[in-house]
Amino acid sequence: MSRTVLVTGGTSGIGRAVAARFAADQAEVFITGRHPDTVEQAAKELGVHGVACDATDPVRVAALADRFPTLDVLVNAAGGLPPSAPGAAVPELAAVLAEWQANLEQNLLSAVLTTTALRARLAAGSSIISIGSIGAERRGGSYGAAKAALAAWNASLSSELGPQGITSNVIAAGYVTGTNFFQGQLADDRHRALVEETHNKRPGTVEDIAETVRFLASLGARHITGQTLHVNGGAFTTR
Numbered sequence: 001m002s003r004t005v006l007v008t009g010g011t012s013g014i015g016r017a018v019a020a021r022f023a024a025d026q027a028e029v030f031i032t033g034r035h036p037d038t039v040e041q042a043a044k045e046l047g048v049h050g051v052a053c054d055a056t057d058p059v060r061v062a063a064l065a066d067r068f069p070t071l072d073v074l075v076n077a078a079g080g081l082p083p084s085a086p087g088a089a090v091p092e093l094a095a096v097l098a099e100w101q102a103n104l105e106q107n108l109l110s111a112v113l114t115t116t117a118l119r120a121r122l123a124a125g126s127s128i129i130s131i132g133s134i135g136a137e138r139r140g141g142s143y144g145a146a147k148a149a150l151a152a153w154n155a156s157l158s159s160e161l162g163p164q165g166i167t168s169n170v171i172a173a174g175y176v177t178g179t180n181f182f183q184g185q186l187a188d189d190r191h192r193a194l195v196e197e198t199h200n201k202r203p204g205t206v207e208d209i210a211e212t213v214r215f216l217a218s219l220g221a222r223h224i225t226g227q228t229l230h231v232n233g234g235a236f237t238t239r
């Protein structure tokens with residue numbers, strides 16, 4: 001029987017590659033994004049279902065959840081860097097608050113709201129995979145702090161859902177090309193520095209992450225839960 005898969009932020013980059021991966025496996029795949037036009041276009045190109053939904057909007061997220069009597073795989077890929085306000089040497093506290101709130105909404109609360117809305121509909125043996133970041137480990141600022149909180153939340157979520165046979169994991173991605181994450185603003189020297197940090201001297205690809213998502217949602221990964229799995233070519237190592 002084909003599995004039902006929801007990928008938030010499935011219109012571009014990592015989420016889009018994840019949706020394509022599951023579609024190739026004949027799953028029934030749904031993608032979301034904030035903009036109806038890009039959702040419709042991406043869904044058509046991928047041959048999947050598209051639903052416009054801002055993952056930070058509780059009303060829209062509740063309506064999204066109502067579409068699913070049951071769900072087998074939830075991939076929280078929506079996230080990224082909110083537009084930043086013009087920098088000042090000493091930013092106004094109001095600007096600091098706005099930046100932190102935007103990052104927490106975009107990279108933590110998006111996953112918390114979507115998962116909360118859908119958790120009662122997750123079938124036994126289902127999987128939740130949320131896309132975290134290497135930025136949680138170092139130099140991540142408000143974005144990294146939000147991704148670190150995502151990993152902390154994942155640990156408690158795993159303990160709550162584990163008794164029902166549901167796994168919950170975070171993939172902490174390193175630098176990945178083929179996305180809109182840097183909004184076309186990544187300088188060549190920054191790209192070279194990020195590649196140089198890796199042990200295999202290459203950036204990550206969206207397929208690297210999509211294949212890891214696929215593994216975490218597979219039968220072979222049923223005893224892996226509550227974890228943050230680092231996929232970064234060795235740019236950050238664990239022990």
Ligand SMILES: NC(=O)c1ccc[n+]([C@@H]2O[C@H](COP(=O)([O-])OP(=O)(O)OC[C@H]3O[C@@H](n4cnc5c(N)ncnc54)[C@H](OP(=O)(O)O)[C@@H]3O)[C@@H](O)[C@H]2O)c1
Pocket residue numbers: 008009010011012013014015032033034035038053054055056076077078079080081106107110131132133134172173174175176177178179180181182
């Ligand atoms: N690329 C990297 O190097 C990298 C590294 C570590 C972690 N990550 C993480 O990987 C995830 C995917 O990002 P990406 O690199 O693939 O960037 P991307 O190409 O910009 O994709 C982001 C996706 O999320 C959607 N999105 C953003 N905010 C949303 C919201 N509030 N509600 C619903 N959809 C939303 C975007 O569509 P709309 O804008 O149309 O809504 C788009 O489909 C993010 O969580 C990001 O933090 C990326």
